[in-house]
Amino acid sequence: xxxxxxxxxxxxxxxxxxxxxxxxxxxxxxxxxxxxxxxxxxxxxxxxxxxxxxxxxxxxxxxxxxxxxxxxxxxxxxxxxxxxxxxxxxxxxxxxxxxxxxxxxxxxxxxxxxxxxxxxxxxxxxxxxxxxxxxxxxxxxxxxxxxxxxxxxxxxxxxxxxxxxxxxxxxxxxxxxxxxxxxxxxxxxxxxxxxxxxxxxxxxxxxxxxxxxxxxxxxxxxxxxxxxxxxxxxxxxxxxxxxxxxxxxxxxxxxxxxxxxxxxxxxxxxxxxxxxxxxxxxxxxxxxxxxxxxxxxxxxxxxxxxxxxxxxxxxxxxxxxxxxxxxxxxxxxxxxxxxxxxxxxxxxxxxxxxxxxxxxxxxxxxxxxxxxxxxxxxxxxxxxxxxxxxxxxxxxxxxxxxxxxxxxx
Amino acid sequence: xxxxxxxxxxxxxxxxxxxxxxxxxxxxxxxxxxxxxxxxxxxxxxxxxxxxxxxxxxxxxxxxxxxxxxxxxxxxxxxxxxxxxxxxxxxxxxxxxxxxxxxxxxxxxxxxxxxxxxxxxxxxxxxxxxxxxxxxxxxxxxxxxxxxxxxxxxxxxxxxxxxxxxxxxxxxxxxxxxxxxxxxxxxxxxxxxxxxxxxxxxxxxxxxxxxxxxxxxxxxxxxxx
Numbered sequence: 184x185x186x187x188x189x190x191x192x193x194x195x196x197x198x199x200x201x202x203x204x205x206x207x208x209x210x211x212x213x214x215x216x217x218x219x220x221x222x223x224x225x226x227x228x229x230x231x232x233x234x235x236x237x238x239x240x241x242x243x244x245x246x247x248x249x250x251x252x253x254x255x256x257x258x259x260x261x262x263x264x265x266x267x268x269x270x271x272x273x274x275x276x277x278x279x280x281x282x283x284x285x286x287x288x289x290x291x292x293x294x295x296x297x298x299x300x301x302x303x304x305x306x307x308x309x310x311x312x313x314x315x316x317x318x319x320x321x322x323x324x325x326x327x328x329x330x331x332x333x334x335x336x337x338x339x340x341x342x343x344x345x346x347x348x349x350x351x352x353x354x355x356x357x358x359x360x361x362x363x364x365x366x367x368x369x370x371x372x373x374x375x376x377x378x379x380x381x382x383x384x385x386x387x388x389x390x391x392x393x394x395x396x397x398x399x400x401x402x403x404x405x406x407x408x409x410x411x412x413x414x415x416x417x418x419x420x421x422x423x424x425x426x427x428x429x430x431x432x433x434x435x436x437x438x439x440x441x442x443x444x445x446x447x448x449x450x451x452x453x454x455x456x457x458x459x460x461x462x463x464x465x466x467x468x469x470x471x472x473x474x475x476x477x478x479x480x481x482x483x484x485x486x487x488x489x490x491x492x493x494x495x496x497x498x499x500x501x502x503x504x505x506x507x508x509x510x511x512x513x514x515x516x517x518x519x520x521x522x523x524x525x526x527x528x529x530x531x532x533x534x535x536x537x538x539x540x541x542x543x544x545x546x547x548x549x550x551x552x553x554x555x556x557x558x559x560x561x562x563x564x565x566x567x568x569x570x571x572x573x574x575x576x577x578x579x580x581x582x583x584x585x586x587x588x589x590x591x592x
Numbered sequence: 593x594x595x596x597x598x599x600x601x602x603x604x605x606x607x608x609x610x611x612x613x614x615x616x617x618x619x620x621x622x623x624x625x626x627x628x629x630x631x632x633x634x635x636x637x638x639x640x641x642x643x644x645x646x647x648x649x650x651x652x653x654x655x656x657x658x659x660x661x662x663x664x665x666x667x668x669x670x671x672x673x674x675x676x677x678x679x680x681x682x683x684x685x686x687x688x689x690x691x692x693x694x695x696x697x698x699x700x701x702x703x704x705x706x707x708x709x710x711x712x713x714x715x716x717x718x719x720x721x722x723x724x725x726x727x728x729x730x731x732x733x734x735x736x737x738x739x740x741x742x743x744x745x746x747x748x749x750x751x752x753x754x755x756x757x758x759x760x761x762x763x764x765x766x767x768x769x770x771x772x773x774x775x776x777x778x779x780x781x782x783x784x785x786x787x788x789x790x791x792x793x794x795x796x797x798x799x800x801x802x803x804x805x806x807x808x809x810x811x812x813x814x815x816x817x
Contacts, residue, residue: 185704185710186704189693189701189704192692192693192697193692195692196691196692488688489688489690491688492684492688492690493701494649494673495647495649495676495682496676496677496682496701496702496705496749497673497674497675497676497677497678497702497705498673498677498705499669499670499673499674500669500673501670502705585644585649585650586644586649586650589649589684
């Protein structure tokens, strides 16, 4: 510890260089932590999917709906336990009051209050999701109320919604908009999830009755996705194939996959996210390793005489090596701490920034935060980068012979 | 008078590729305890090499270097570093103070290798600065000191561990006449009042005159007195 002030003093010698190296290291760790947090959240979301739940959708795109007639046919496939129709409504707050709009042509989507909202066949949908819990009286009220909806506890907290509160939603998807204006909903219940038992479960979504939108629009709207519960999760591939075979020669062919694969595919629309994010992180880390190594090499080169003097005074080669490694480690510690705090700040900012949090929730990343293990990993990488960066210059300081150094003074 | 430094039949050969260069050739030198010796000679005569051997920062190719009764030529690198920290103080021509450390911190540096407390280290460093007459400049950084003052701080650093031997490589070589005079006075004081054995390399005959003994080297051989 008595050498620490000495190491600090050397770092302050060229504070511009030290500062820029620390900032470069911090940017690297900031990126790593932030990207790893996104990946961790995606993994958590995928892990929350059940193997016994399949999703059937249009084979062309999610933007195309499947016919409602498919429900009964899917139900007839051996191994299928239950089928529930769902639509992704894409409604946003605040919307114009019911009856005020004249076709919704002039309304725009207010992304600042966007959240995930889905129309479902409640009696079939919720039994498939044992991880979602609703108080019995609220569940009963939801079933009996045409305009009723249940909202996730996180969503309810965000908008300070209580049972009985009313609000309006208007979809940005043209087929779900109506001339008479937005749809009015009433909060019938708030659902919870045991996140310890079911980590990654989304509690930021609003569910309402599929039939309410259908009736409100006065026409068939099709089905965005069919949620299919099967009797045996091990037979998912077989059942999925059997379902798709039913519609092979129809005009609306389907793709059936596990819920996990569906979510992964949804995320993969942005490309191979894990490869992309890990690739960026690795490239940045490697670059920073070179930058820091170069900084430390310069620092050691500039101080060759001092290294010679220290050794002359009786400091051993190990001592001198320790000073150089100590400086590099300190750069890592400072950069790591700054990067971790920066990432924490950004992720916190995203979680409270109006609009952004809702957008993230809309793609299932509502729980995006810096996890302690990600922060620890980031900090560890920073320290390791510092260590590796300092190792070669430290070895050269270790090997330097006093007489060689002093002769070149 | 006991012998403090004894260089016995020392040869030092440097290798430059396939070529071998004999810098010191079977050299013998005895320096009694409390002596002030000046080593003189033309450039390349081996003065600094001899000084480095006595200070334990280089090893002879052949022969023995005994300082304070210990043959330092046989010590391992680690032991030699430890020995240097306790037994020898080195004064450089260009002072070689650490620029990011204040005068007192520079002087305190060798004491980091001891078990002294922070307070004790600081007290000793201030005492050393007082001896060289720079107690009032303790918080100044090297860039805020004149050349003579820097050299005095370097001398304080050399004596702070109370070594038996001081070795000085052209200590006045980078100073004006007045500053050089001050440094030589200080070295005389250290020799006379603090009984330090001093071996000084110099080109300057006026500096050499201040030593008790002057020895001349030429082509790696010590000339007879």
